[in-house]
Amino acid sequence: MGHALAGVAVSWVNHKDTKARGNHNGTKAQREGTVRRLYERWGGGLTVTCAILAAAPDLDLLFNAHRTYTHSIGAVIIVTVIAALVARWRGLPVARVALTCGAAWGSHLLLDWLGADTNPPFGIMALWPFSHGWYISKVSIFDSVSRRYWLPQQFIWGNLLNVGWEVLVLAPIVIVLGLIRVKALARLASEMPRDHHTAE
Ligand SMILES: [Zn+2]
Structure with a gap:
């Protein structure tokens, strides 16, 4: 849950989304479904990815x-390289897509590194293939996830509390980035050449 939120946040950091610019002048854009427009406006495929x-x-x-x-x-x-290849193949901006996807994967490492761990070896094998050492932050911001499904009290309520905390920490970041994105898109829209009106 927290990881997916972080991924959304990462994808919004780069808000110069060519697809999301949207042409509000044409009738085609008006005919497009509202859901589709909203989806593109909020990042489309890259944000979901x-x-x-x-x-x-x-x-x-x-x-x-x-x-x-x-x-x-x-x-x-590896993820960055694969994303670059896919972006190239699909004619998307290679560097931006590759770095955004790599950062999304990397955000998982950061959050896990900042999380508590109750099972040794603690932390994550962050520097593989250069090192097989395990790394964990000295301060943990997130509690460990309970996989003890045989203890319903801990498994259900403990994990629900964890999700609540993750949302509490990450939601403000996502909201701020979302607001920045809305402003940037509004500016892009106002800068669009009004070619449909030149004929008038
Ligand atoms: Zn993990």
Whole structure:
């Protein structure tokens, strides 16, 4: 939950989204569904991708290798390179898409590094493949996630509290970035050439 929020925040840091500029002059834009327009306005595919990428490192739970390779600088580099290739293939701005996706994945490492860990070895294998050491921040901002599903009190209520805290910490960041984005988009829209009116 917190990771996905962070991914959204990362994708909004770069708000010069060509797709999101939107042409408000044409009738085609008016015919577009409101949902579609809102989706593009709030980042479209890149924001959704970043939300998924920011949560994806925890898929390593399925392979019994939690907080190892996927939680490392090596993984960030791999994701950045793959994102660059995909962006190139799809004709998107390569550097921006690659760096945004890499940062989204990296945000997961940062949040986990700042989180408490109750299972040794503590932290994440942050510097793989350069080092197999484990790293964790001395101060933890986030509590550890309970996977003790046989203790409903701890599993349900403890984790609900955790989610609430994550939202409390990250929501203000997301809201501020969202407001900056709205302002930037408004400015871009006002700077758009009014080519539809020149014929009049
Ligand atoms: Zn993780």
